[in-house]
Amino acid sequence: MLNQSAELDRLFHALADPARRAIVERLSRGPARVSELARPLPMSLSAAMQHLGVLEAAGLVRSEKIGRVRTCAIELKALRLAELWIAALRTEWELRLDRLCEYLKSLEEGDHDGSGD
């Protein structure tokens, strides 16, 4: 996990803003020009471009300039790291619950043994 820590920092930081999540949601429906992405956002084009910069730095968006037009696309595989981190937590948690259940069962069995003596 440790060497992916900076990546997770950038990824979660990028997702911690409603405008950036709106951009990612829009791009999940297909590539778009910067101007299209900025239009529905309640901010200037320059502010929207700053958000795009944060998303690109986190690896969530890639962009390409052809002529005078910059087009953006989502990089869904960047989200895989966040999904894996959350899944690892769940696994750890479920293992703990399993161990707790086994322990409680063993207590119950112990009780039965005791009452049978």
Place this chain on the structure above:
Amino acid sequence: MLNQSAELDRLFHALADPARRAIVERLSRGPARVSELARPLPMSLSAAMQHLGVLEAAGLVRSEKIGRVRTCAIELKALRLAELWIAALRTEWELRLDRLCEYLKSLEEGDHDGSGD
């Protein structure tokens, strides 16, 4: 999604820090006292408590003070919102890929019809 936006902001912001993720990882293995959580972190107890405050505000951690000891536990269900948001993105993306595949197939079928005439 909109009314959950502030919750997602707090959730992703809370996860965007390695110390806070380390606390969550530790708590996925079971409840712990504040002092136990702070010990492995490269910071003062007061700094660690600030991180715990961010995690509590995001609903990821709950704590209880009994006597002079505060014990923390993970609230894994808070992560569900992040998982749902990511899953919705994937669904949207896969629908797009399906539509693209169908379009490409229809082009191919069109080609075959053309060559058969």
